[in-house]
Amino acid sequence: MRGAEPRRMERYSLLGLVRHARHYHENWQRAWRNPEPKKSYDTVIVGGGGHGLATAYYLAKVHGVTDVAVVEKGWLGGGNTGRNTTIVRSNYLRDESSHLYEYSLKLWEGLSQELNFNVMFSPRGVLNLGHTLQEMRDIERRVGANRLNGIEAQVLDPGEINKLVPLMNCAPDSRYPVLGASWQARGGIARHDAVAWGYARSADAHGVDLLQNTEVTGIRCRNGVATGVDTSRGFIAARKVACVAAGNSGVLAAMAGLRLPIESRPLQALVSEPIKPCLDTVVMSNAVHCYISQADKGDLVIGAGTDSYNGYGQRGSFSIIEHTLQAVCELFPAFSRVRMNRHWGGIVDICPDACPIIGETPVRGLYFNCGWGTGGFKATPGSGYVFADTLAHGRPHPLAAPFSLDRFATGALVDEHGAAGVAH
Amino acid sequence: MFRIHCPHCQEVRSEEEFSYAGEAHIPRPADPSSLSDAEWGEYLHTRTNPRGPHREMWVHTAGCRRYFNVLRDTVSYEILAVYRVGEMPPERGEA
Numbered sequence: 337m338r339g340a341e342p343r344r345m346e347r348y349s350l351l352g353l354v355r356h357a358r359h360y361h362e363n364w365q366r367a368w369r370n371p372e373p374k375k376s377y378d379t380v381i382v383g384g385g386g387h388g389l390a391t392a393y394y395l396a397k398v399h400g401v402t403d404v405a406v407v408e409k410g411w412l413g414g415g416n417t418g419r420n421t422t423i424v425r426s427n428y429l430r431d432e433s434s435h436l437y438e439y440s441l442k443l444w445e446g447l448s449q450e451l452n453f454n455v456m457f458s459p460r461g462v463l464n465l466g467h468t469l470q471e472m473r474d475i476e477r478r479v480g481a482n483r484l485n486g487i488e489a490q491v492l493d494p495g496e497i498n499k500l501v502p503l504m505n506c507a508p509d510s511r512y513p514v515l516g517a518s519w520q521a522r523g524g525i526a527r528h529d530a531v532a533w534g535y536a537r538s539a540d541a542h543g544v545d546l547l548q549n550t551e552v553t554g555i556r557c558r559n560g561v562a563t564g565v566d567t568s569r570g571f572i573a574a575r576k577v578a579c580v581a582a583g584n585s586g587v588l589a590a591m592a593g594l595r596l597p598i599e600s601r602p603l604q605a606l607v608s609e610p611i612k613p614c615l616d617t618v619v620m621s622n623a624v625h626c627y628i629s630q631a632d633k634g635d636l637v638i639g640a641g642t643d644s645y646n647g648y649g650q651r652g653s654f655s656i657i658e659h660t661l662q663a664v665c666e667l668f669p670a671f672s673r674v675r676m677n678r679h680w681g682g683i684v685d686i687c688p689d690a691c692p693i694i695g696e697t698p699v700r701g702l703y704f705n706c707g708w709g710t711g712g713f714k715a716t717p718g719s720g721y722v723f724a725d726t727l728a729h730g731r732p733h734p735l736a737a738p739f740s741l742d743r744f745a746t747g748a749l750v751d752e753h754g755a756a757g758v759a760h
Numbered sequence: 761m762f763r764i765h766c767p768h769c770q771e772v773r774s775e776e777e778f779s780y781a782g783e784a785h786i787p788r789p790a791d792p793s794s795l796s797d798a799e800w801g802e803y804l805h806t807r808t809n810p811r812g813p814h815r816e817m818w819v820h821t822a823g824c825r826r827y828f829n830v831l832r833d834t835v836s837y838e839i840l841a842v843y844r845v846g847e848m849p850p851e852r853g854e855a
């Protein structure tokens with residue numbers, strides 16, 4: 337389909353559904369093209385996950401930069417986008433991060449309409465539990481900080497929590513009693529694949545080339561300026577190279593002779609067999625370390641911790657699963673007999689301050705958007721938006737400015753271990 | 761789940777007895793005050809993070825509580841070598 341002109345995107349609607357039903361749903365337009373790579377692009381985005389696709393979409397939509405390719409070594413959204421536990425919230429402690437995540441949350445709220453693709457964003461509320469007095473003090477501080485930043489949040493006591501989540505064991509004599517929680521009602525979950533597909537479809541309709549099964553094998557630089565990428569389908573020249581490859585960011589950086597303040601670790605998640613609706617919020621606990629929600633099709637989606645050591649194998653260790661399921665059974669005794677269907681790992685890029693790195697590197701024209709660690713999914717729209725703005729103008733978007741690479745030299749770290757500590 | 765040989769205890773024990781202690785062979789600069797901010801930041805934060813053999817430190821937390829080095833493949837997770845602090849990994853080296 338080389339050179340196929342970006343065509344008018346068919347609008348998804350109830351009427352369209354009825355119209356297609358008359359033809360036995362046999363003539364749906366394909367969601368995006370599968371083009372041959374051009375010799376050169378204005379911007380090449382390395383990584384076709386949610387963040388990369390969102391970057392491409394906003395570059396084309398907001399900034400009119402349509403000479404863009406997204407280079408993806410596998411299939412779209414097959415990395416961490418398809419492996420996370422889909423939690424969306426913005427109740428971070430620091431001003432810098434809460435502004436960024438809140439911007440993202442606002443984009444989430446209109447995303448299905450914007451993309452004309454149902455991303456199934458479900459603002460069902462997020463509970464962050466406290467099990468110790470110190471945790472409760474931290475929660476009160478964080479909720480206070482959220483309110484000062486205009487992000488509605490509340491501190492709930494165990495009685496209020498039990499009303500929201502009747503299945504949860506809030507008994508004062510449990511091993512790690514629930515003393516309270518922060519509650520962000522606007523938080524929730526979304527359908528992770530749909531986010532990648534929605535951005536991909538809209539980016540493609542704006543003329544962005546999505547190059548799947550195309551692995552970047554090298555980044556070419558001349559005199560400290562990036563000139564393009566070597567791929568499994570040949571060299572692609574680019575004025576700007578934007579790496580959005582999560583766990584593999586360090587590998588890409590090494591191709592350009594750079595080292596990053598990032599370590600890659602497996603983060604794992606599990607889903608259970610589908611059960612009847614029984615949990616209509618997201619429950620996260622830092623102390624016993626688990627987070628759990630119920631997907632619309634009924635399975636419990638459970639997030640575990642990262643492995644303590646570096647790893648690129650997309651699997652996690654059994655000791656982590658054991659600890660997580662102990663925590664789930666402690667909080668929800670009724671779940672003790674639910675069987676787990678699948679578990680998997682995604683490779684997350686952990687920064688020393690648990691915050692992302694967004695911006696240009698010492699190599700001119702080479703940009704990185706990485707370091708989202710365990711909680712990048714919630715940031716997908718905001719990350720794409722600010723990164724596209726940064727790429728289009730060649731200077732950091734105001735919301736991205738505090739997250740530049742040079743903060744590790746200046747010491748202006750944005751310490752988010754408290755709010756990001758339980759992964760997402 | 762690893763089974764790690766502790767070179768101090770001379771025993772193969774389960775991963776859960778050990779804690780990971782990060783990349784090995786990062787010496788503390790002899791004269792920190794002579795470094796630039798960028799150099800100090802690099803010492804504190806920048807890591808090699810290779811996809812492949814990685815030289816790293818582990819501590820036998822629930823055993824002898826002593827540190828040692830491990831050469832481990834970060835893709836296959838195979839432990840290629842275990843050696844004491846102050847030593848270099850046997851033959852195959854670069855991580």
